[in-house]
């Protein structure tokens with residue numbers, strides 16, 4: 250069974266319940282949420298997230314907790330040269346992992362970090378140290394920290410599979426880490442995801458092992474391969490294109506892995522119902538998405 254969804258919101262009175270409803274409205278059987286705004290670290294208490302109601306709806310609609318993903322805010326940088334900021338990152342991420350567990354989600358996606366000072370190896374050491382601390386602080390929980398493959402803009406760590414491997418090698422409890430494979434990011438980082446996904450996967454498998462992949466972010470890219478930009482495009486509308494993305498979505502090795510769309514809104518409207526519909530029909534129908542522009 251195809252496991253497909255998108256990122257969804259979590260706000261208002263219903264909070265997490267609204268997230269589940271939004272996912273179901275897209276015909277999704279997987280989804281991803283931020284526990285608050287991705288750009289900041291202001292978070293509501295777990296008791297205010299309306300978790301019990303959300304869980305009830307997931308159970309009654311057959312949406313498995315295994316296919317629910319949380320995304321950590323992207324301002325957290327475990328590689329910040331300032332030790333106080335790193336400590337803040339660790340304590341915030343510790344709480345995020347606890348929230349993820351309370352929400353019964355199986356994994357939390359993390360942008361590994363940025364080598365602000367330019368020393369990439371030092372950054373990798375700090376990231377691993379931070380992740381180890383978070384895992385230690387949440388010992389006993391099963392939540393995985395999924396390190397995301399990054400486009401490599403600025404000094405982002407995780408642009409190459411080798412960097413992710415270096416981090417994971419330094420993790421003491423490797424049952425708690427995995428990889429989030431973002432198709433836009435890997436393409437932007439220079440991997441030939443469009444024309445040689447098999448070759449890219451062979452490389453990934455040799456360096457990290459493909460069983461490390463716990464979630465895919467399925468995005469097209471507004472830029473050519475290697476651009477290191479990280480600008481997502483709607484499914485089929487960018488440099489990766491419909492056929493290449495479909496090969497990944499329906500790849501035999503990854504049918505059990507949730508696939509999450511993080512494609513951009515079209516005229517302030519989420520395109521996820523339409524994109525999921527196209528993917529299920531296995532036919533590129535650009536008007537389905539284009540028509541969102543002309544809606545009243």
Ligand code: FE
Pocket residue numbers: 320358360397
């Ligand atoms: Fe991300």
Ligand code: FE
Pocket residue numbers: 397431466511
């Ligand atoms: Fe992503």
Ligand code: ZN
Pocket residue numbers: 431433434479480481
């Ligand atoms: Zn991105």
